[in-house]
Amino acid sequence: MTKHTSYIGGKWVDFGNYKPNLNPANTDDIIAEFSYGDSNAVDQAVLAAQKAQNGWANATPQVRHDLLEAIGVKLADRVEEYGTMLAREEGKTIAEAKGETMRASQVFKFFAGEALRLDGELQSSVRPNVDVEITREPVGIVGLITPWNFPIAIPAWKIAPALAFGNCVIIKPAGLTPGCAHIIAKLMDECGCPPGVFNLVFGGGSTVGDAIVKHPAIEAISFTGSVATGNNIAEICGQLRKKVQLEMGGKNPMVVMDDADLKLAVDACLNGAFFSTGQRCTASSRLIVQEGIHDKFVEELTKAVTALKVGDPLDSSTQIGPVIDEAQLQSNLNYIELAKKEAGSVIGGERLELSTPGYFQAPALFVGTTNDMRINREEIFGPCASIIKVKDLEEAIDVSNDTEFGLSAGICTASLKSAREFKRRSQAGMVMVNLPTAGVDYHVPFGGRKGSSFGPREQGRYAAEFYTIVKTAYVFAG
Ligand SMILES: NC(=O)C1=CN([C@@H]2O[C@H](COP(=O)(O)OP(=O)(O)OC[C@H]3O[C@@H](n4cnc5c(N)ncnc54)[C@H](OP(=O)(O)O)[C@@H]3O)[C@@H](O)[C@H]2O)C=CC1
Numbered sequence: 495m496t497k498h499t500s501y502i503g504g505k506w507v508d509f510g511n512y513k514p515n516l517n518p519a520n521t522d523d524i525i526a527e528f529s530y531g532d533s534n535a536v537d538q539a540v541l542a543a544q545k546a547q548n549g550w551a552n553a554t555p556q557v558r559h560d561l562l563e564a565i566g567v568k569l570a571d572r573v574e575e576y577g578t579m580l581a582r583e584e585g586k587t588i589a590e591a592k593g594e595t596m597r598a599s600q601v602f603k604f605f606a607g608e609a610l611r612l613d614g615e616l617q618s619s620v621r622p623n624v625d626v627e628i629t630r631e632p633v634g635i636v637g638l639i640t641p642w643n644f645p646i647a648i649p650a651w652k653i654a655p656a657l658a659f660g661n662c663v664i665i666k667p668a669g670l671t672p673g674c675a676h677i678i679a680k681l682m683d684e685c686g687c688p689p690g691v692f693n694l695v696f697g698g699g700s701t702v703g704d705a706i707v708k709h710p711a712i713e714a715i716s717f718t719g720s721v722a723t724g725n726n727i728a729e730i731c732g733q734l735r736k737k738v739q740l741e742m743g744g745k746n747p748m749v750v751m752d753d754a755d756l757k758l759a760v761d762a763c764l765n766g767a768f769f770s771t772g773q774r775c776t777a778s779s780r781l782i783v784q785e786g787i788h789d790k791f792v793e794e795l796t797k798a799v800t801a802l803k804v805g806d807p808l809d810s811s812t813q814i815g816p817v818i819d820e821a822q823l824q825s826n827l828n829y830i831e832l833a834k835k836e837a838g839s840v841i842g843g844e845r846l847e848l849s850t851p852g853y854f855q856a857p858a859l860f861v862g863t864t865n866d867m868r869i870n871r872e873e874i875f876g877p878c879a880s881i882i883k884v885k886d887l888e889e890a891i892d893v894s895n896d897t898e899f900g901l902s903a904g905i906c907t908a909s910l911k912s913a914r915e916f917k918r919r920s921q922a923g924m925v926m927v928n929l930p931t932a933g934v935d936y937h938v939p940f941g942g943r944k945g946s947s948f949g950p951r952e953q954g955r956y957a958a959e960f961y962t963i964v965k966t967a968y969v970f971a972g
């Protein structure tokens with residue numbers, strides 16, 4: 495059995511206490527065992543990062559660029575191997591897993607460039623012979639806590655900007671998908687990352703995760719995951735006056751107007767709601783459909799949903815892989831039972847027994863729902879979507895915004911006027927016109943409003959907002 499350990503101060507550190515990582519499509523397939531640390535492991539990582547922080551903050555942009563570029567190149571070169579590992583541990587299809595690995599590569603390469611581009615401002619003072627310089631400095635040691643659903647892309651889009659702007663990193667990946675974080679640690683080692691600049695600690699959320707959040711020497715926390723954990727982290731960081739960035743849930747609306755191209759709308763909803771097994775915070779879980787196109791749309795989407803092939807992610811004909819684990823599958827099935835009571839009409843949604851022991855579920859479509867139902871208020875995080883019928887754009891916008899979340903929102907329409915109105919009034923961080931709510935570019939800001947996100951945006955050049963701290967210097971020339 496392959497065994498993996500934490501990576502601290504440039505060394506592989508064994509804490510014993512091994513936990514297996516299972517393939518959700520075949521639980522007989524144990525991918526590897528991972529040695530779990532505890533709060534002492536976090537202390538060790540902090541000591542290593544403290545030793546490295548000054549050197550890394552003062553490393554030239556070229557040095558930082560070269561490390562991130564080298565990692566980006568290797569991720570792309572090994573997309574086949576790493577994509578296969580990702581599909582095995584997370585369960586998304588091999589095409590999605592290779593796509594995500596390529597995205598991680600692009601993220602590293604993008605932030606390699608950003609390391610060279612970090613700029614400042616020079617302003618005249620209101621006083622004579624004084625200049626004002628505004629510069630950005632590293633925050634210090636940053637703690638990164640990542641989820642299982644994008645196990646290589648999300649670590650990449652937190653690690654790369656952190657390192658690009660001179661911070662040292664301590665990352666704790668999700669217990670369900672530690673293998674991808676291990677890949678990144680291996681690449682850091684291979685590409686000559688100075689000891690202590692990048693530290694990976696395997697361990698539980700309530701032990702290692704909590705210790706990272708509470709450690710006084712860790713200056714900032716970037717978290718992606720559930721609302722409950724995010725809220726708890728926000729509270730602790732507030733008390734400790736720690737910089738915090740949270741990406742949490744979504745209940746993303748996709749509006750389909752009467753004038754939409756029906757095929758485009760069905761494809762966008764199918765992709766947004768069900769691909770990646772619906773396990774995306776940007777998934778379209780509420781399909782808000784205007785009454786004139788409603789029946790035809792339901793008919794066409796039903797055909798498309800029931801034709802989706804659920805199966806082994808490594809089989810290239812599979813469109814929907816397994817759910818991540820038994821707990822998430824049971825939670826989905828509970829929501830499907832609730833949908834039967836609340837909505838009446840449920841298409842699909844049954845547990846599937848395939849040739850391997852895994853967590854397979856038929857995609858589920860809830861028809862005839864209203865926005866006040868629990869299935870339309872709570873994030874399900876599985877291959878499930880509801881249809882809500884509305885009479886016009888005004889009602890569609892009201893229903894879209896009537897949620898505690900605000901991550902992504904989409905509209906399918908041929909009318910520029912409707913698209914413009916929706917884009918302007920949508921209370922979401924990201925708006926898609928004639929595109930799925932999920933599936934974003936790597937070089938532009940990512941994040942939401944209301945209960946979905948907190949703190950500065952991730953990704954693109956906006957990432958500098960979180961991973962740097964502004965200094966204003968006044969210089970008197972005499
Ligand atoms: N917005 C998103 O992208 C995601 C949203 N979710 C939502 O969350 C639900 C549950 O998923 P789950 O994986 O349990 O989400 P969690 O929020 O529990 O996990 C996310 C990360 O936080 C860690 N963590 C857990 N507890 C703590 C803590 N007290 N302090 C610090 N870190 C902690 C986890 O570690 P560990 O894995 O070791 O527990 C993991 O690394 C899903 O059904 C979905 O609704 C889930 C994943 C991604």
Ligand SMILES: O=C(O)CCC(=O)C(=O)O
Nearest residue numbers: 773774775776932933934
């Ligand atoms: O939609 C995407 O491409 C990214 C989604 C995401 O980051 C998430 O679901 O956590």
